[in-house]
Amino acid sequence: MVSYVLKRLGIAVLVAVTVSLITFSMIYLSGDPAVALAGETATEEDIEQIRRYYGYDRPILVQYADWLFRAVQGDFGQSHYLKKPVGDVIFERLPTTMMLGLCALIFALTLSIPLGVLAAIRPNSLIDRVALTIAVVGQAMPSFWFALTMMLWFGIYWRLLPITGSASWANFVMPSIALGYYITPGVMRLTRAGMMEVLSADYIRTARAKGLRPITVLFKHALRNAIIPVVSLAAVQFGFMLGGSIVIETIFAINGLGFLAWESIQRADLPMMQAIVLVLSIFYIVLTFLADMLNAWLDPRIRVA
Amino acid sequence: MSERILEVSGLSVEIPVPSGLLHPVQDVSFHVDRGETLAIVGESGCGKSLTSLALMDLLPPKARRQARKLELEGRDLTSLGERQMSDLRGDRMSMIFQEPMTSLNPAYTIGDQLIEAMRRHRGVSVAEARDRAVWLLEKVGITAARGRLGQYPHQLSGGLRQRVMIAMALMCGPDLIIADEPTTALDVTIQAQILHLLADLQREFQTGLILITHDLGVVARVADRVAVMYAGQIVEEGSARDIFQAPTHPYTQGLLDCIPIPGKTARGAHLGSIPGIVPSLVGEMQGCHFADRCRHARGLCRAGAIGLREGAGQSHRYRCIQSLAEAAAHLIREPEAVG
Incomplete structure (x- = not known):
C-alpha cells in the first residue's frame, strides 16, 4: 500500500x-x-x-x-490589472468555486448513482428508460443553454431563485444543477453498465447462495465493485467542472475562480491567468490522486499492484 | 432406515428463447439421504447445473421452475417465497461452484465472506463466527487459518480458494451440499485432494452431497449413487456399483467406453466415442432424446416418450426400450468390437 x-x-x-x-x-x-x-x-x-x-x-x-x-511559495506575482498580489485574489475566490463544484458533484452523484443502480436492476423497464432519457438530454444540452433556460423560468417567470450573485445558498442552487447535470449522463451510464456486469458475476451468485438479503447482495457485494470505475470518472469530471465553471460562473455572475478567469482573459492579465490555470490543474491532479486512493481502498487488488 | 434429506420429483425447467421454449431440465426425479453422495453425471448442456440451480432457486430470472415434489427434510420448497427460500440457502442447503477464481468477491477478505452466512442465519457475534471460520479452514486443510481471514481472494491460489468455498458452504452445518463441478477448474493434482476432502467432510458432518460432474473418474471414487443425465433427462440412475458394473442405457455404456481403464484398456487401442451432437432442446421432443446418436436405435425409439424402467440392481432405473438382456449382450460384445 x-x-x-x-x-x-x-x-x-x-x-x-x-x-x-x-x-x-x-x-x-x-x-x-x-x-x-x-x-x-x-x-x-x-x-x-x-x-x-x-x-x-x-x-x-x-x-x-x-x-x-x-x-510554490504561493507568490504568483502581481496582477497587471488589479495591482494586487495574484495569490491573494485567487485564494479569496477559490472557496466559492469549490463550494459550487462540490454542490454540483453532490447533485450529480445523488442523481446518477441511484438512477444507474435502479436502471441496472431492471434493464429496459420504465425507470431504465427515464434514466436513459435524462442521460441523453443531459448529454445533448449545452450547459450554458440549460443555465439560461433555468434562469428564465425559475428566476424570472416564477421568481423562485435569485439569478445572479453568490451571497446565499439559494444562489448556488441553479448553478450547481446546471454544472452537475452536465456530468450526470456519463456517471449514470457507467454505474448502470458496471452494475449490470457485476450483477451477473459469479460472486453475486455465491452471495445469493449464502441466503444473504437482496439489499446486502446489491449494496455490499455488487455496488462496491461496480463503483470503482465510477470513482475515476467522477474525479475526472469534477476536474472538468472546475474548468467548466468558467461558463456557469460567468452566466450567474458568481464571484469564483471561473468568473475571475473570464475577467482576466478580457483584461489580458497574464500572471492571473497563469495562476488560475495552474491552481485548477493542481486541483485536478489532487483529485485524481484522491480518486486513486479511494479506488485502492475499494479494490484490494489495486493496492498490491 | 436412512434419513431422506432431499426428495425431487418431476422437476422441470423452462426458459423462453427467441426460437421457442427451451426445456433444459425435463421431469427429473431423484433423492438424497443423509450421509449419501449422489453424483449427477452428463456432458455440458445436459441440464445438470440448471438442476442444481433449480434446487437452490437460483435460476436465471427468465427461467421457470416446475416440480411435482421438491422437499428438503420434508419441507416443501415449491411453496416457499423468495424470503423463506433465502432463509434456507446457505443455512440448510449450500452450494460450491465450479469457478473458485470468480466465485469469491474480490473486494472483501475471505474472513468477511466466510462469516456472512452464519451472521445472517444464526445471528452470532463476529468473534464467534470467526472462530468457526478458523476451525473450518483448518478442517479443509488450510494452515495458519486465522491469518488467512484477513487475506483477499486474489492472494490465494485456485485450490486454496476452492477450499475456502467448501469451508464457506459448511459454515452453518447444512443438511445438503450441492457441489457443481467443484474440481473442473483446478489442476489435476489438486482435483484429487479437493475430492477426498469433500468426501471426508461429508462423512464427518453426515450431510447429503450432490456432486455434479462430467468426470466419471471422479464419480467412481466418491459416489454412492449415480444419476446419468442426457439432454435434460435422467437416462439412468442407480448405485455406483450398478452403473459401473452393469450400465444399461446405451448412453451410459457409451460414456464408460470413453474412459481408459489402466491395466484393462490396451495401449494404443481406440477409446470409445459417441458420434453426433446433443439435440436441441427447444420445443417438444418426440421419443428418445438419445436416438439420433444411438447405434441400437430402431423405429420404436422415436414413436413416443420413453419412460424409466426397473433395472437389474436395487433402485436401478433406466430410460430405454431395450431389455436388460439386450443391454447385457452389448456389454459382453463391446470390448471385442473396440479391441
Whole structure:
C-alpha cells in the first residue's frame, strides 16, 4: 500500500511540474507579453522598459525557474490589472468555486448513482428508460443553454431563485444543477453498465447462495465493485467542472475562480491567468490522486499492484 | 432406515428463447439421504447445473421452475417465497461452484465472506463466527487459518480458494451440499485432494452431497449413487456399483467406453466415442432424446416418450426400450468390437 501511495504521489508531482511548464509557456504562445502590456500607442522604448521591469528580457528557463520558485511559495506575482498580489485574489475566490463544484458533484452523484443502480436492476423497464432519457438530454444540452433556460423560468417567470450573485445558498442552487447535470449522463451510464456486469458475476451468485438479503447482495457485494470505475470518472469530471465553471460562473455572475478567469482573459492579465490555470490543474491532479486512493481502498487488488 | 434429506420429483425447467421454449431440465426425479453422495453425471448442456440451480432457486430470472415434489427434510420448497427460500440457502442447503477464481468477491477478505452466512442465519457475534471460520479452514486443510481471514481472494491460489468455498458452504452445518463441478477448474493434482476432502467432510458432518460432474473418474471414487443425465433427462440412475458394473442405457455404456481403464484398456487401442451432437432442446421432443446418436436405435425409439424402467440392481432405473438382456449382450460384445 505504501509503495502504491508513493508511486501515485510521484506521478502526481511529475504531472504538476509538466503542467506548470506548459502554463508558463502560454505567455509566449499568445505573443510578446511586453507588447501586449504596453498597449497600442506605446513606443519601442516603453515596450523595452516594460520588458525589463517585468523581467521578460531574461532567458526563458531562468524566468520559469524564478516563477516556479515563487509559485510554490504561493507568490504568483502581481496582477497587471488589479495591482494586487495574484495569490491573494485567487485564494479569496477559490472557496466559492469549490463550494459550487462540490454542490454540483453532490447533485450529480445523488442523481446518477441511484438512477444507474435502479436502471441496472431492471434493464429496459420504465425507470431504465427515464434514466436513459435524462442521460441523453443531459448529454445533448449545452450547459450554458440549460443555465439560461433555468434562469428564465425559475428566476424570472416564477421568481423562485435569485439569478445572479453568490451571497446565499439559494444562489448556488441553479448553478450547481446546471454544472452537475452536465456530468450526470456519463456517471449514470457507467454505474448502470458496471452494475449490470457485476450483477451477473459469479460472486453475486455465491452471495445469493449464502441466503444473504437482496439489499446486502446489491449494496455490499455488487455496488462496491461496480463503483470503482465510477470513482475515476467522477474525479475526472469534477476536474472538468472546475474548468467548466468558467461558463456557469460567468452566466450567474458568481464571484469564483471561473468568473475571475473570464475577467482576466478580457483584461489580458497574464500572471492571473497563469495562476488560475495552474491552481485548477493542481486541483485536478489532487483529485485524481484522491480518486486513486479511494479506488485502492475499494479494490484490494489495486493496492498490491 | 436412512434419513431422506432431499426428495425431487418431476422437476422441470423452462426458459423462453427467441426460437421457442427451451426445456433444459425435463421431469427429473431423484433423492438424497443423509450421509449419501449422489453424483449427477452428463456432458455440458445436459441440464445438470440448471438442476442444481433449480434446487437452490437460483435460476436465471427468465427461467421457470416446475416440480411435482421438491422437499428438503420434508419441507416443501415449491411453496416457499423468495424470503423463506433465502432463509434456507446457505443455512440448510449450500452450494460450491465450479469457478473458485470468480466465485469469491474480490473486494472483501475471505474472513468477511466466510462469516456472512452464519451472521445472517444464526445471528452470532463476529468473534464467534470467526472462530468457526478458523476451525473450518483448518478442517479443509488450510494452515495458519486465522491469518488467512484477513487475506483477499486474489492472494490465494485456485485450490486454496476452492477450499475456502467448501469451508464457506459448511459454515452453518447444512443438511445438503450441492457441489457443481467443484474440481473442473483446478489442476489435476489438486482435483484429487479437493475430492477426498469433500468426501471426508461429508462423512464427518453426515450431510447429503450432490456432486455434479462430467468426470466419471471422479464419480467412481466418491459416489454412492449415480444419476446419468442426457439432454435434460435422467437416462439412468442407480448405485455406483450398478452403473459401473452393469450400465444399461446405451448412453451410459457409451460414456464408460470413453474412459481408459489402466491395466484393462490396451495401449494404443481406440477409446470409445459417441458420434453426433446433443439435440436441441427447444420445443417438444418426440421419443428418445438419445436416438439420433444411438447405434441400437430402431423405429420404436422415436414413436413416443420413453419412460424409466426397473433395472437389474436395487433402485436401478433406466430410460430405454431395450431389455436388460439386450443391454447385457452389448456389454459382453463391446470390448471385442473396440479391441
